[in-house]
Every structure is written in C-alpha cells, then in structure tokens.
Amino acid sequence: MNIYEQQTANRRMTALIMAVFVLFFLLIGLGFDYFYLNYDPFRQPEVQLSSDGYYEVKPPSLPHRVPFGTIIALLIGAGLAANSYFNGPGMVLRSTMSRLAVPDDDKERQFINVVAEMAAAAGLPPPKAYVVPDPDLNAFATGTSPQNAVIAVTEGTLQAMTREELQGVVGHEMSHIRNYDTRLMTICAALMGAIALLSDFAGRSMRFGGRGSSRGSSDRRGGGLLMIVLFAVWIVLVILAPLISRLLAMAISRRREYLADAGSAELTRNPQALISALEKIRAAVMPTRAINNGVAHMCITDPRGSLIEEKMGLTADLLATHPPMEKRILALKIMAYQTEHPQPQAA
Amino acid sequence: MTVLVIVLLVLAAWVIFTFNGLVRLRNQVANAFRQIDVQLKRRHDLIPNLVESVKGEMKFEKETLERVVQARAAAVSAGQTGNTGEILAKEGMLTQALGRLFALSENYPNLKANETVKSLMEEVTHTENQIGFSRQFYNDVVTKFNTAQQVFPTNMFAGVMGFTPSQLWELPQDSAERETPKVDLSV
Numbered sequence: 076m077n078i079y080e081q082q083t084a085n086r087r088m089t090a091l092i093m094a095v096f097v098l099f100f101l102l103i104g105l106g107f108d109y110f111y112l113n114y115d116p117f118r119q120p121e122v123q124l125s126s127d128g129y130y131e132v133k134p135p136s137l138p139h140r141v142p143f144g145t146i147i148a149l150l151i152g153a154g155l156a157a158n159s160y161f162n163g164p165g166m167v168l169r170s171t172m173s174r175l176a177v178p179d180d181d182k183e184r185q186f187i188n189v190v191a192e193m194a195a196a197a198g199l200p201p202p203k204a205y206v207v208p209d210p211d212l213n214a215f216a217t218g219t220s221p222q223n224a225v226i227a228v229t230e231g232t233l234q235a236m237t238r239e240e241l242q243g244v245v246g247h248e249m250s251h252i253r254n255y256d257t258r259l260m261t262i263c264a265a266l267m268g269a270i271a272l273l274s275d276f277a278g279r280s281m282r283f284g285g286r287g288s289s290r291g292s293s294d295r296r297g298g299g300l301l302m303i304v305l306f307a308v309w310i311v312l313v314i315l316a317p318l319i320s321r322l323l324a325m326a327i328s329r330r331r332e333y334l335a336d337a338g339s340a341e342l343t344r345n346p347q348a349l350i351s352a353l354e355k356i357r358a359a360v361m362p363t364r365a366i367n368n369g370v371a372h373m374c375i376t377d378p379r380g381s382l383i384e385e386k387m388g389l390t391a392d393l394l395a396t397h398p399p400m401e402k403r404i405l406a407l408k409i410m411a412y413q414t415e416h417p418q419p420q421a422a
Numbered sequence: 423m424t425v426l427v428i429v430l431l432v433l434a435a436w437v438i439f440t441f442n443g444l445v446r447l448r449n450q451v452a453n454a455f456r457q458i459d460v461q462l463k464r465r466h467d468l469i470p471n472l473v474e475s476v477k478g479e480m481k482f483e484k485e486t487l488e489r490v491v492q493a494r495a496a497a498v499s500a501g502q503t504g505n506t507g508e509i510l511a512k513e514g515m516l517t518q519a520l521g522r523l524f525a526l527s528e529n530y531p532n533l534k535a536n537e538t539v540k541s542l543m544e545e546v547t548h549t550e551n552q553i554g555f556s557r558q559f560y561n562d563v564v565t566k567f568n569t570a571q572q573v574f575p576t577n578m579f580a581g582v583m584g585f586t587p588s589q590l591w592e593l594p595q596d597s598a599e600r601e602t603p604k605v606d607l608s609v
Contacts, residue, residue: 181540181544184541184544185544185548188545188548188551189548191548191552192548192551192552192555193555195457195552195555195556195559196555196556196558196559197559198454198559198563238547342555344558
C-alpha cells in the first residue's frame with residue numbers, strides 16, 4: 076500500500092469504529108428503556124370499554140412512547156464529548172506539567188524551528204511548541220483543530236535526537252494534527268468515560284427491574300423465555316461495554332499511529348529519519364513518568380514503558396495502544412525502499 | 423420551456439461553483455508562493471552575516487564563499503525584476519552554493535564550537551528547510567490548481583474565465599540537485 080491508500084484505509088476504519096461507539100450508546104440506552112422503562116414502540120394498543128359503550132384506544136403512558144434512557148445516554152455522551160472538546164487539550168498540558176519552549180536555549184530553538192518547518196510542509200499554521208520536563212524519549216500532540224494545536228516533546232527527546240530525527244518525530248505529530256487525530260482521540264477518551272459511566276449505571280439498576288415482574292409482562296407471556304435470554308445478553312453486553320470500548324479505542328489509536336508514521340514520511344520525504352528516531356525511542360524503555368495513562372494513546376510511543384510493544388501476536392494486537400515498534404519500523408523501511416527504488420509503471 | 427429554464431439554472435449553478443472553486447485554489451497558490459517569498463527574503467538577509475562570521479575560519483574556501491555572495495546578489499536582483507522563471511533559476515543556484523558551503527563547513531570543527539556561527543547555521547538551515555518544505559507544499563497546491571483547470575469539462579471554460587495554469591517550482595535544468603545520488607548496496 077502506498078501512503079494515499081493507507082490514509083483511505085485508515086479513514087474507513089475510523090469511521091467504522093466511531094459507528095460502533097454510537098451503536099453502543101444506542102444499545103445501552105434502548106435496552107434500558109425496553110427492560111426497565113417498558114418502552115415499546117411496537118406494542119399493541121390497549122383497548123378498553125369506555126363509559127359511552129365504545130371500545131377506545133387507551134393512550135400509552137409517556138415512557139412507552141419516548142425512549143428516555145436512550146435520549147439521556149446520547150445526551151451524556153454528547154455532553155462529555157463537548158466538555159473534553161473544550162477543556163481536554165489544556166488538561167493534558169497541565170497534567171504533564173508541560174511548559175512553552177524558550178527560544179534562548181539552543182535545543183529548544185531548534186525544536187521551535189523544526190515545528191515551523193513541518194507546519195510549512197503541511198501548509199498549516201505553526202502549532203505551539205511545548206516541552207515536557209522528563210528525561211525519557213516521548214512526544215505527543217493535542218488540540219481540537221490545526222489552529223489551536225500543540226506539539227510537546229520531552230527534554231530527553233531534545234537532547235538525544237539529531238535535527239533530522241526530531242523532524243521525523245515532529246512530522247509524526249504534525250500529521251496527527253493534520254488528520255484531526257488529536258480531536259478524534261480527545262473525543263474518543265470522553266466517549267470511553269461516558270460508556271463506562273452508563274454501563275455502571277445500567278448494571279446497578281438491575282435490582283429495580285421493571286419488565287417481567289410488573290405490568291409489562293402481561294401482554295407478552297408467550298415470549299417469556301426469549302425475554303430472559305435477551306435480557307441476559309443485554310446485561311452481559313452492558314458489563315463488557317467498557318472493556319470492548321477500550322479495546323476499540325486502542326484499535327483506533329494503533330491504526331492512527333501507522334497513518335501518522337506514513338504522514339511523517341510524506342512531510343519530510345525522509346522515512347530514514349523517523350526510522351532512526353523510532354530505534355532510539357525503542358532503545359529507551361524507561362517509563363515516561365510525567366505522562367500518565369490517560370494521555371498514553373496520544374504519544375508517539377507508549378509512555379508506560381511496558382514491553383508490550385515488543386510483543387507480537389494476539390495479546391499485543393488487543394491490548395497495546397501502539398503497534399509493535401518492529402512493525403512500524405518495518406512499514407517505514409518499506410516506504411524508504413519504495414522512494415529510493417520507484418517501481419516502473421506497469422504497461 | 424420549464425425544462426429549458428431548469429437546465430440553464432443548473433448550468434449557471436455549475437459555472438458559479440466551478441469558478442468559485444478555481445478562485446479559491448488560485449488564492450491558495452498565491453498564498454503558498456508568498457510563504458516561499460518570505461523565506462527567500464529571510465535567506466537573503468541571513469547570508470551576509472553568515473559569510474562574515476565564517477570568513478576568518480574558512481579562508482581557504484574563498485571561491486565557495488564568493489560564489490555564495492554572487493549567487494545571493496543575482497537572486498536579489500532577480501527578485502526585484504519579479505520574473506518568476508528568473509527567480510526560480512537564481513534561487514536554485516543560491517541553494518546549490520549554500521549547500522556546498524555547508525558541506526565544506528563540516529571540515530572546520532572550530533566553526534561548530536563558535537556560538538554565533540552555530541546559531542547562525544541553525545537559522546540558515548531552518549530557512550533552507552522552510553524554503554524546501556514551502557516549495558513542496560506550493561507544488562502540491564499548484565498541481566491541484568492546474569489539474570482542476572485541465573479536467574473535462576472545466577478545461578473548456580477555465581481559459582475564458584481568465585485562469586491560467588501556474589508554474590511549478592522546479593529546479594533549474596543544470597542544477598546539481600537533479601543528479602541522481604549514487605547508492606552503493608554492495609556491503
């Protein structure tokens with residue numbers, strides 16, 4: 076796959092994953108409505124003999140017609156997403172104790188320059204350059220749009236990298252910004268939180284069960300067994316939702332890393348620089364103390380310093396926020412090879 | 423009659439849509455070019471300082487230094503004429519001369535120890551990179567603009583509406599940068 080095909084494939088994947096998130100909200104909300112609030116749009120209208128001697132359709136009570144649970148679930152999701160949209164980037168910077176890079180320092184001057192260069196290559200306004208006081212090698216980008224974006228690197232990165240390698244790293248973060256990954260990951264984190272909250276709430280409401288015990292059961296006596304099975308499936312889904320959404324978020328994050336690596340190569344036209352930068356990062360396995368778990372999926376490499384990125388196979392495919400370094404480096408090496416040896420056009 | 427009116431309206435909408443799209447792209451091209459222009463001016467301003475500060479140390483590279491100074495003068499005067507083709511050629515030569523100066527400066531460890539030279543070198547490198555990356559972006563935008571004009575059916579109207587293809591920022595014909603670097607894989 077070349078750079079452009081890779082970008083298209085990644086975009087499709089992201090759209091799919093976001094759709095699954097929305098589906099989760101609907102599932103939790105609608106299930107809650109159905110099982111607890113007796114919401115049922117398809118229910119047979121109840122008829123009763125009116126005082127005038129006619130059979131009249133009894134108007135259904137409010138929870139039967141309006142899916143309150145779903146609406147509340149969607150509102151909470153949207154609210155949390157909006158909150159993180161406006162406050163998230165600032166919170167990330169505060170939690171990592173980042174400070175603005177100062178032009179007086181040689182290395183930081185270089186960093187500011189490199190950020191401006193990558194912005195020129197991407198045709199975007201230059202993001203603010205921040206420095207994280209930590210000796211480990213890491214970098215992240217945040218912000219909701221290219222206009223208010225921030226790129227932060229650790230002090231260790233500035234010390235250890237050459238100018239070209241730093242360019243590769245900043246190019247990687249710059250393409251996160253250009254692809255609006257920073258916005259997506261901020262919202263993704265909020266949705267994950269919202270799902271955890273809702274699933275907890277729905278799970279705990281079990282003891283107040285509505286349908287099955289009270290009025291709702293009378294008109295569907297035949298489907299009793301089916302109801303129990305459905306209910307069990309729903310409860311299991313609700314309990315597993317936070318876990319599944321976490322796995323999904325990690326999947327998004329992993330795809331985005333490959334895309335950003337490709338984008339960095341496209342901006343710098345020099346995949347070799349990012350390869351040697353990643354090699355250096357790989358060699359430094361110490362955890363980045365200043366960066367906590369919540370920001371993990373925004374960094375260029377997992378700040379926890381766990382060796383999960385060295386592993387391949389199912390565990391790593393499911394549980395890591397970043398793809399294995401080996402795979403990333405291999406993908407870049409293929410790109411470097413392709414730029415040096417352009418394929419002859421097929422006749 | 424109604425059909426005719428509808429067809430005419432749709433055509434008019436299409437023409438307006440296309441025209442606005444092309445105008446937007448043309449402004450993007452102009453803006454991208456201005457970004458390069460800013461950096462070129464900056465480079466012209468930086469070079470005299472750089473030459474002045476390395477002159478003492480690199481006295482055996484007189485020829486290279488002179489070529490940089492000459493190339494700068496030629497580029498500045500080309501910039502005043504405003505002829506795009508001329509600017510491209512002269513700036514390309516300046517890039518080349520500077521590249522040679524930078525390569526030679528590697529042989530002078532004393533230069534690296536000098537704080538002033540070091541920060542000047544960083545500034546010139548930064549400007550060089552900015553020019554390179556802005557050029558890359560400019561070419562991308564120009565390609566988009568030209569393609570938008572040349573696709574059917576826009577190609578029948580673009581000329582009439584006053585759009586002309588923009589020139590790509592290419593290296594001059596005789597540039598050393600054009601030579602394919604030799605890669606030796608026999609390790």
